[in-house]
Amino acid sequence: MQGKRVKELLIPKEKHLFSAFTLNFPIIRQSINKQPKNKHMKKVLIPLIAIFAISITANAQDRMGKRGQHQKHQMHQKQMMAKQLNLTEDQKMQAKAINADSRKKMQELNKNENITVKEQRDRKAAIMKDKKAKMDGLLTAEQKAKKTELIAAQKVKKEQQYATRMDKMKTKLDLTDDQVAKLKSQRAANQGKAEKIRNNESLSREQKKEQMMALKADAKAQHNKILTPEQLKKKEEMKKNREGKGRGSAKK
Numbered sequence: 001m002q003g004k005r006v007k008e009l010l011i012p013k014e015k016h017l018f019s020a021f022t023l024n025f026p027i028i029r030q031s032i033n034k035q036p037k038n039k040h041m042k043k044v045l046i047p048l049i050a051i052f053a054i055s056i057t058a059n060a061q062d063r064m065g066k067r068g069q070h071q072k073h074q075m076h077q078k079q080m081m082a083k084q085l086n087l088t089e090d091q092k093m094q095a096k097a098i099n100a101d102s103r104k105k106m107q108e109l110n111k112n113e114n115i116t117v118k119e120q121r122d123r124k125a126a127i128m129k130d131k132k133a134k135m136d137g138l139l140t141a142e143q144k145a146k147k148t149e150l151i152a153a154q155k156v157k158k159e160q161q162y163a164t165r166m167d168k169m170k171t172k173l174d175l176t177d178d179q180v181a182k183l184k185s186q187r188a189a190n191q192g193k194a195e196k197i198r199n200n201e202s203l204s205r206e207q208k209k210e211q212m213m214a215l216k217a218d219a220k221a222q223h224n225k226i227l228t229p230e231q232l233k234k235k236e237e238m239k240k241n242r243e244g245k246g247r248g249s250a251k252k
Contacts, residue, residue: 081150085143094138102131118206125205162187172238173231182226190219 087095105127109120139147170180197203197211224232 077154081147084150085139085146087138087143091138095135098131098134098138102127122205169235173227173234175227175231179226183223186219186222186226190215 082095106124109123109127112120115123136144166180166183169175175183193215194212197208197215200208203211227235
């Protein structure tokens, strides 16, 4: 299952390379071992293969770490929302039972080694959908209205955070007003496209994921076209500095 989890986190290009590597590694190794005279080739190829495998796995683990941080943030938001909805003790007890049932189903699913990654994903999505429906069913009309207000407030907060980041980016990259306007317009257009994909019930979960990844890649390409080569270089340097600081904090 660990191999499945790693492959699940890879982007399409990495998945292709990962599959090719895992399928062909025994053959490659056997082929190398059949060449006893060429010791230099062995010394070069085996470390290269190892580096290749480590690189792909490291990329997947990095995404796993980011996913964990995102899930932690979402959990905190849900806890804050539950507190603001002022649930009764009976509602809290029912919510606790729903969470326990959902967690048990997830644990049983994770133990199942006889299903594909896609089947596991689909079943997880079904469990989460059922959990959400049951949780929403616990709320009164007033609490549902309050929840809608809180979600709207979260969206406003996100937009304010984006505006702050954009102001910082404008200063650090010396963006023109025209570039800022184009970046904001591009973001709004892509948000609309993403919403359509998420709400399209005719698409399978896998199809939605593929379209969202394609949209993300297209958005990055559009973003890069708006910036100058010098701005892109500086942006990349800023990204590396942030990642370096993040790793330093994690070690502490």
